[in-house]
Amino acid sequence: MRYELYYWTGIQGRGEYVRLALEDAGADYIDVARERGDNVLMPFLRGKREGAWPFAPPFLKAGRMVIAQTAAILAYLGPRLGLVPGGLSAEIYAQQLQQTISDFIVEIHDTHHPIAASQYYEEQRTPARKRAQVFRDERLPKFLDYFEQVLERGNGRQALSRHSYIDLSLFQLVAGLDYAFPNAMRRTQKRIPRLRALAKRIAERPNIAAYLASPRRIPFNEEGIFRHYPELDAR
Template sequence: MRYELYYWPTIQGRGEFVRLALEDAGADYRDMARGKGGMAAMTRMLDSKKGIPPFAPPFLKAGTMVIGQTANILFYLGPRHGLAPKSEAARLQLHELQLTITDFVAEVHDTHHPIGVSLYYEDQKGAAKKRSAEFLKERVPKYLGYFERILKASDGAYVTGRKATYVDLSLFQIVEGLRYAFPKRMKKFEREIPDLIDLHERVAVRPNIKAYLDSDRRIAFNKDGIFRHYKALDK
């Protein structure tokens, strides 16, 4: 089956967590909105007045199913592509971790948009500075410390043991993103999370991930995505 991924064509954003899983799995997929007519198709599906359309991109068309919400897409893909265990208990526990990553990603976004998405960064720069300071001081250590603790307790190199899961791929992306957005702060902070940094290196050299990162399918970080670099926020 060829999957159809629908996501904004010029950013990594939330879609990147899905792209990484599809790429690592070597799955057959098309990144629809980057092809001809794809944006129009995506908009039509979002605006549908029939049934239950997705609320927002990313969403994945898999046969007749249309699956929205990043963590939900990964929950579906995981056991089908060797990126999640198959038992219900283990699948739910992995999903729980992905939902915590989802919460963290929303907080990352709000560092540059603490007042609202309909306003420009420049119009909320004062609040963004304060929120970023709080985020770096309180939230990054809380979230990343949690995953570091889990990696330390794991009996393998990955969060649930010896096999990489979609959560490991997502944690790779979290480290990538934080390094891009807050290079000064991350440089200092990385010594606190050695196991997460090791995990990042291990994911980066997985053959399919490496090939993906070197390809033009990987969109560069930029000032429209979730992770954005503003010097004023990286104090």
């Protein structure tokens, strides 16, 4: 099957978690908006196409199905791409972990948009500083400690009993946080050796290494989820 991924151009965003799974598996897919422009998303978002009505991208077209929400897309792709161990328990646990990653992503986003996503960062700079301090001091270590223990309780190297889409998503988290909060991440270095080792191994996987070196991997920037504002990453 040839998959069609729909996500905004110019940013990695939540679509990147799906891209990493498709790239790692060597799946046949097209990143539709990058070839045809963002307007191609609008008929789906306005409910003008048959099938499920996505609230927002990313969404995936697989045959006649339209699947929205990152965690739901990965739950669908995981067994089909060999990116989750077999068995219902493993699949449900993977979904649980991906939903927790989604929760973390919301908190990361809200460090630079604590009031409203519709307002520019510059309009909410003061509350963003306060939100980012709480994030750096409390939420960042809480989530990273949890995922470090997930790896420890697994086999020490991976979240599940073998390589999965969760490992790819954890790689993206670490890479994004290194970009957005380099000072805070340096302070956590000794607390997350397993996460660090996992991120390094994922970056070296042949398909992922090729993807990261290609123009398909959009650089982190100040339009996406992971944004580097020095004032939010105080030493």
